[in-house]
Amino acid sequence: MEILNIDGPKQTLRNVRVGEGVKIFDFVNAYGCEIGDGSKIGTFVEIQRGAFIGKNCKISSHTFICEGVHIGDGVFVGHNVSFINDKYPRAANADGSIQTDSDWEMIETKVGNNVSIGTSSTILCGIEIGDFAVIGAGSVVTKNVPSNAVVAGNPAKILKYLE
Numbered sequence: 001m002e003i004l005n006i007d008g009p010k011q012t013l014r015n016v017r018v019g020e021g022v023k024i025f026d027f028v029n030a031y032g033c034e035i036g037d038g039s040k041i042g043t044f045v046e047i048q049r050g051a052f053i054g055k056n057c058k059i060s061s062h063t064f065i066c067e068g069v070h071i072g073d074g075v076f077v078g079h080n081v082s083f084i085n086d087k088y089p090r091a092a093n094a095d096g097s098i099q100t101d102s103d104w105e106m107i108e109t110k111v112g113n114n115v116s117i118g119t120s121s122t123i124l125c126g127i128e129i130g131d132f133a134v135i136g137a138g139s140v141v142t143k144n145v146p147s148n149a150v151v152a153g154n155p156a157k158i159l160k161y162l163e
Contacts, residue, residue, distance in 0.1 A: 011028045047059075053071045057076070058075075058077065068085045069085070078118045086104050090103075112147065118134075128144045136159075
């Protein structure tokens, strides 16, 4: 793996560990994360520090992958997917002071291997999505998704299992 540091008009990559054959398109903001071999990162994607993307993944445009998200190998993430890492987000504390890293708890999210996450889905924190699961477009995933399950809706519910 090599570490990329690019700060330019078309993308910003700071301390990004990148595997072989990775393709990163224009207008990507990534820092302190890791992207596995053969993965493709679409335009207007943000990947925050501590996030991990496995091998041979496709991350579509306008997706937000925050700190604490671990994505397995062979995962498809559709356009405009958002991951959440804070159950009770606030800008300020009760005394009015702006929150810092020490004022909130980052909660991890784990996405298994060969998962497909549909366009405009929201994945709440603390969720585990099992291998080969499918998340329907526009879904809001509020609890764990078993392996091979197909889920959709708000909140996402199991529709069926793949064989």
